[in-house]
Amino acid sequence: MSHSDTKIRILDGAEQLFAREGFHNTSLRALTSQAEVNLAAVNYHFGSKEALLQAVIERRLLPLNAIRAEKIETILTQAKQNLHLPSAEDLLRAFIEPTLEFRSSSPGAQDFINLIGRALIDPDETIRNCFLQLVSPLIQRLFQGLSEALPHLAPEVLLARLQFIMGSMSHVMCMGSHSAPPPGLAPSLEAKALTDQLLIFALAGLEAPE
Amino acid sequence: MSHSDTKIRILDGAEQLFAREGFHNTSLRALTSQAEVNLAAVNYHFGSKEALLQAVIERRLLPLNAIRAEKIETILTQAKQNLHLPSAEDLLRAFIEPTLEFRSSSPGAQDFINLIGRALIDPDETIRNCFLQLVSPLIQRLFQGLSEALPHLAPEVLLARLQFIMGSMSHVMCMGSHSAPPPGLAPSLEAKALTDQLLIFALAGLEAPE
DNA sequence: ACTCGTTTCAAACAAGTGTTTAAATCAAGA
């Protein structure tokens, strides 16, 4: 077993189990036996169960945030160069599309998206902050950009609508993972179409007259 | 201590702790000591921790569902009587408004709304089903009504948009409960205005051209 | 071949988990 194979196996196993069973409902024994590593390996390599969660989130969220941030900055600087307002649709797409595309990027990414889709409303403040700390600068930048794109919208209203969109997005991120969705509530659109529909929906809600 | 005071104290304590700490992160010892009842009382009165969760949810969700169902049925029958299509806005309001108003109806209701706001995307299938089983007939009826109200909308699209709305709604239901929301992400609108904004947002998204 | 820092391992640790038990207590009905 090569140098950090163990670390990766733990990260992969944790990602899967934290997403599918929940953080508090996942024991280190279940985790380490699924990852086929020794029980003590988690504390040796990560320090604690909570630090492991942090590592699981950072591993994928930092790259994803970099992609989203870059897309948003590009839109904003190009708008400034061409002396027109940034497009709200472009900004929304820059935030939403990479996130949902990320699901099919690698095995385990689906679990990861599921995990962070739930993080924003998790009852455990530690879990929430672990996620928020990494994502809130990005959301604030998005808010800033959207208020440039929609200058007629009152800031409180824009903020509320952005929250609604985060809610819809979280919901979509957690969909498709439940093994047996109840009839009538199952999603019938495939991933790409669902993303497009979410964008249409979010943009219409965002631009609604007050 | 009168006859079923104990039962109510347990229900109240469980509602609060399940909502604020999460189901799996709440121990029966923490629960019973907060409710000031004996540890064994939970198993005596409810049978198990899971059955207690079911009771916590049913206590408030059954009445709430009755209110929402009645409002929806009234709208649909009146539309049928007057030979016009039901209003999508009325239907949405019938579902959303009682839910969010319910938060201020009684002490503990805020915790309850928080709890079920998270239930739909909970990783634990038992928790999810406990909630879905009670709410999915209502959502299916709402879907039925909305497809009458918006006959031009493809059913898969309507279903997707309804899911988006459920996501926004869940998000709002879980808001305002986090003790210290991070700056820039805190809701600045009060409850009533937030409900109105959600309705405007949801309706615009629902009626967006495909 | 031998050392040295890193990593793995089985075992144990103290504390906490949901649940059960049997005796004690209570509130009424006869």
Next chain:
DNA sequence: TCTTGATTTAAACACTTGTTTGAAACGAGT
């Protein structure tokens, strides 16, 4: 007042939790 059923209680049950320990195994550098 005595009895009977429902409720409360402290204690114990069997088991799981995250974390720590100290010895064993490993792998590269000399």
